[in-house]
Amino acid sequence: MKTNYDLIIAGGGTAGVATAISAAKSNLNVLVIEKNTFLGGSMTGALVMPMMKNLLKNGKNLSGEIVNELMSELRKTGDALTYSDKNTGWFNSEMLKCTLDDMFEKYGVDVLFDSVVTDAKLSENKIQNIQITYAGQKKYLKAKYFVDATGNGDLASLCGANFKNGNDGVNQAMTLRFIATNVELKRFADFLKSIDDDREISPISEINGEIHLSTACTWDNDIWKLKPYFEKAVQDRVLKEEDCAYFQIFTIPNQPSSVAFNAPRIFAKKSLNPLNSEDTSYALIQGRKQIRRLMAFCKKYLPGFENAYIAQIAPMLGIRDSRRLEGEYELTERDILECKKFENAAAKSNYPIDVHSLKKNENVLNKISDDDYFEIPLEAMKVKGIDNLFAAGKIISATFLAQAALRIIPNCLSMGESLGKYIAKLK
Numbered sequence: 001m002k003t004n005y006d007l008i009i010a011g012g013g014t015a016g017v018a019t020a021i022s023a024a025k026s027n028l029n030v031l032v033i034e035k036n037t038f039l040g041g042s043m044t045g046a047l048v049m050p051m052m053k054n055l056l057k058n059g060k061n062l063s064g065e066i067v068n069e070l071m072s073e074l075r076k077t078g079d080a081l082t083y084s085d086k087n088t089g090w091f092n093s094e095m096l097k098c099t100l101d102d103m104f105e106k107y108g109v110d111v112l113f114d115s116v117v118t119d120a121k122l123s124e125n126k127i128q129n130i131q132i133t134y135a136g137q138k139k140y141l142k143a144k145y146f147v148d149a150t151g152n153g154d155l156a157s158l159c160g161a162n163f164k165n166g167n168d169g170v171n172q173a174m175t176l177r178f179i180a181t182n183v184e185l186k187r188f189a190d191f192l193k194s195i196d197d198d199r200e201i202s203p204i205s206e207i208n209g210e211i212h213l214s215t216a217c218t219w220d221n222d223i224w225k226l227k228p229y230f231e232k233a234v235q236d237r238v239l240k241e242e243d244c245a246y247f248q249i250f251t252i253p254n255q256p257s258s259v260a261f262n263a264p265r266i267f268a269k270k271s272l273n274p275l276n277s278e279d280t281s282y283a284l285i286q287g288r289k290q291i292r293r294l295m296a297f298c299k300k301y302l303p304g305f306e307n308a309y310i311a312q313i314a315p316m317l318g319i320r321d322s323r324r325l326e327g328e329y330e331l332t333e334r335d336i337l338e339c340k341k342f343e344n345a346a347a348k349s350n351y352p353i354d355v356h357s358l359k360k361n362e363n364v365l366n367k368i369s370d371d372d373y374f375e376i377p378l379e380a381m382k383v384k385g386i387d388n389l390f391a392a393g394k395i396i397s398a399t400f401l402a403q404a405a406l407r408i409i410p411n412c413l414s415m416g417e418s419l420g421k422y423i424a425k426l427k
């Protein structure tokens with residue numbers, strides 16, 4: 001392994017892997033430092049799947065080529081599919097870990113797992129080297145350029161960069177995702193059809209000989225056909241009221257009897273701060289309590305789940321927002337809602353401003369026109385005051401509300417792809 005790289009990326013998550021692959025394709029020597037034992041970050045570790053749809057009304061894809069490349073690789077083994085709403089981003093998160101290993105090998109990206117970026121040495125507004133820690137040992141690594149793709153802004157923070165966190169200190173709700181298996185999907189699909197004829201809320205399709213579906217229910221209003229089942233479970237004391245805040249499930253390609261839960265929304269009496277390890281530790285323990293209650297609910301009230309069991313609880317907590325680094329440009333909610341375009345666009349999207357609040361009736365979902373899109377400029381990825389440091393992913397420079405639109409997987413991947421190309425041109 002080298003000790004001097006063209007580019008070192010802190011964090012091999014969603015944006016980090018895209019940056020690395022793109023830079024390596026442009027002939028940079030790239031090293032990724034990753035805290036987990038696998039690549040993919042929230043996509044694999046937090047079990048966040050599928051990708052949100054990023055298409056115009058006319059079907060034009062807004063995402064970068066990297067999204068297509070990843071999904072094409074996964075489709076070869078049936079580990080990704082295009083859903084009935086034309087979303088190409090349904091994937092199997094476990095197999096994505098392997099696909100990303102293969103792609104790193106193919107493009108010659110070096111990676112150190114189980115290693116944490118723990119310090120940085122700067123001189124004249126430039127990072128000279130970074131310190132990583134593995135098994136109680138410190139190691140120093142040099143590069144010409146660095147990218148913070150830690151999802152938390154760890155490297156930028158170690159460099160003393162300015163950042164904001166939350167909306168007046170209040171972050172979006174956290175979620176600990178999980179997978180249940182041994183679900184009889186045919187019976188569950190028939191049950192959904194019998195209670196819910198709105199196929200937008202509960203779409204059901206047969207794809208590659210497997211049943212695929214998703215459905216949801218929140219405590220905010222009465223449109224959800226599953227709501228009476230949640231209310232009954234609260235009366236029966238199987239669930240607590242807070243367990244009903246947000247429930248969403250998706251089937252998984254190549255896991256024919258499994259469903260992935262975008263739930264539970266972690267209950268807390270105060271807003272949880274992703275930069276406080278007491279809060280995140282509470283969230284993990286509380287999340288695992290809520291998961292057991294949700295599973296008991298599914299088994300008792302949802303036909304098809306009688307013999308289901310918890311197969312996996314995400315090793316990573318689902319954190320929607322954390323540090324937002326000060327960049328050369330701060331993307332605003334106005335830019336999003338007015339579909340602003342930029343000279344140096346790194347990504348295009350029409351995902352809404354989507355805030356998951358801890359409090360009832362305080363969620364935000366501000367949609368933009370589905371025949372237009374906003375852009376994310378490269379300037380929001382340049383960390384102010386540090387000449388050779390860039391940010392990628394959900395931590396880039398944005399207001400709280402703008403971040404709530406840009407944070408989805410396709411945008412993080414597209415940003416990383418553009419950033420890798422940009423840094424290669426600088427060299």
Ligand SMILES: Cc1cc2nc3c(=O)[nH]c(=O)nc-3n(C[C@H](O)[C@H](O)[C@H](O)COP(=O)(O)OP(=O)(O)OC[C@H]3O[C@@H](n4cnc5c(N)ncnc54)[C@H](O)[C@@H]3O)c2cc1C
Pocket residue numbers: 010011012013014015016033034035036039040041042043045046048049050051052115116117118149150151152154155174175176177262317318319320392393394395407408409410412
């Ligand atoms: C509960 C939840 C549900 C979501 N649902 C969807 C959805 O359905 N569809 C969608 O498209 N998007 C969804 N999102 C949004 C999306 O998943 C994330 O915003 C996106 O994946 C973040 O990518 P990232 O690269 O910024 O961070 P991550 O993918 O989290 O990557 C950060 C990486 O950095 C590593 N790391 C952290 N600190 C260090 C360090 N000091 N040293 C070394 N490595 C470090 C981490 O281990 C991790 O691998 C959801 C998010 C959450 C939390």
